[in-house]
Amino acid sequence: MEDLQKILEAKGLKNTRQRKLVFSVLKAAEGPLSAEEIYIQLQGEKINLSTVYRILEIFLQKEIVLKTNISDQKSTYEINHSEHRHYLICIKCKKVTPISGCPLRAYETYLTQKNQYIILEHKLEIMGICPDCQNK
Amino acid sequence: MEDLQKILEAKGLKNTRQRKLVFSVLKAAEGPLSAEEIYIQLQGEKINLSTVYRILEIFLQKEIVLKTNISDQKSTYEINHSEHRHYLICIKCKKVTPISGCPLRAYETYLTQKNQYIILEHKLEIMGICPDCQNK
DNA sequence: ATAATTGCAAACACTTTGCATTTAT
DNA sequence: ATAAATGCAAAGTGTTTGCAATTAT
Numbered sequence: 001m002e003d004l005q006k007i008l009e010a011k012g013l014k015n016t017r018q019r020k021l022v023f024s025v026l027k028a029a030e031g032p033l034s035a036e037e038i039y040i041q042l043q044g045e046k047i048n049l050s051t052v053y054r055i056l057e058i059f060l061q062k063e064i065v066l067k068t069n070i071s072d073q074k075s076t077y078e079i080n081h082s083e084h085r086h087y088l089i090c091i092k093c094k095k096v097t098p099i100s101g102c103p104l105r106a107y108e109t110y111l112t113q114k115n116q117y118i119i120l121e122h123k124l125e126i127m128g129i130c131p132d133c134q135n136k
Numbered sequence: 137m138e139d140l141q142k143i144l145e146a147k148g149l150k151n152t153r154q155r156k157l158v159f160s161v162l163k164a165a166e167g168p169l170s171a172e173e174i175y176i177q178l179q180g181e182k183i184n185l186s187t188v189y190r191i192l193e194i195f196l197q198k199e200i201v202l203k204t205n206i207s208d209q210k211s212t213y214e215i216n217h218s219e220h221r222h223y224l225i226c227i228k229c230k231k232v233t234p235i236s237g238c239p240l241r242a243y244e245t246y247l248t249q250k251n252q253y254i255i256l257e258h259k260l261e262i263m264g265i266c267p268d269c270q271n272k
Numbered sequence: 273a274t275a276a277t278t279g280c281a282a283a284c285a286c287t288t289t290g291c292a293t294t295t296a297t
Numbered sequence: 298a299t300a301a302a303t304g305c306a307a308a309g310t311g312t313t314t315g316c317a318a319t320t321a322t
Contacts, residue, residue, distance in 0.1 A: 013276085013277095014276060014321050014322070016276090016277065016278080017320090018278070034311090035312080036311080046279090048278070050313075051278055054277080054313090055277095069205035073286085073287080073310070073311060074310090074311065075208065088247070088253050103240065104260075104262075107239040115267075116267040117226075117233075117264045117265065117266060117267070118264050119263070119264040120263050121263050122260065122263060123260070123261045123263075124259070124261075125258060125259045125260075126240075126258040127255070127257050127259075128253045128255040129253065129254040129256065131251075131252040150295080150296050150301060151296075152302065153295090154302080154303070155302090170286090182304090184303065185287095186289085186304075187303055187304070189287060189288070190288090190303080191302095193288090209285065209311085209312080210286065210287095
């Protein structure tokens, strides 16, 4: 957790109990989590759901987390390992599996040239049926 | 619009005035539209926003449209040209530009083998700054 | 000490739903 | 004639906000 302290300090943010909590939940998570999922994992701790939202918002601004809209309504958040990641999403059990590597670097270069776009980032989500659900 | 009539008939759905309207707006659109954007384009016509939502929902089930969450909150919809598409999204003006071709077919094959996943579909969104906004 | 952060409750934005009425078949 | 679709208003989610109280520096 020393990570966080330095990061926050460097960005002029206070190292509060609630921020540590949210950060630790995200750090331990396998995949992206919604604000509510984080909040639920913190039952017993004194923290408000709106505080979770505010923390995620400021973590996002400071690029400590990434935000995605994998599923329909809820946004989800994950630690921003600068090396970026994509996920396989099982349409049956909703399990989210990280995949290593990104197939799009070369393609981005091509697109930049063709469309005169300055490309900053991309989101890729691949949906399918996971091995477990195939055997049901 | 004869398209729609046949499609609906084949799926046991009624060919209503409202469904024709929503379909025609989507057909004319350059990129994905939110329910509200569709509704706004139909001002003057007698149609309710909740009807737009219901129509989009049933079009989605019947695979007449595709649904995405490009931006934060609102879902957007587009005609399901079976040949699938991806978009460049300008982070400044929010303009959505379709790109031709999909760079992921080969990669999907590779993933299937590596992860034992049955891959059904994917979403790819590429964010950047469009040529117009670069000159501002 | 003081500026930033939090909790709480209330507001907001997007979407869904129940039910009576209308419409396409 | 009848089952499906719509309009309307009300309820449901997920998220944001104003303000007073608390907390990290």
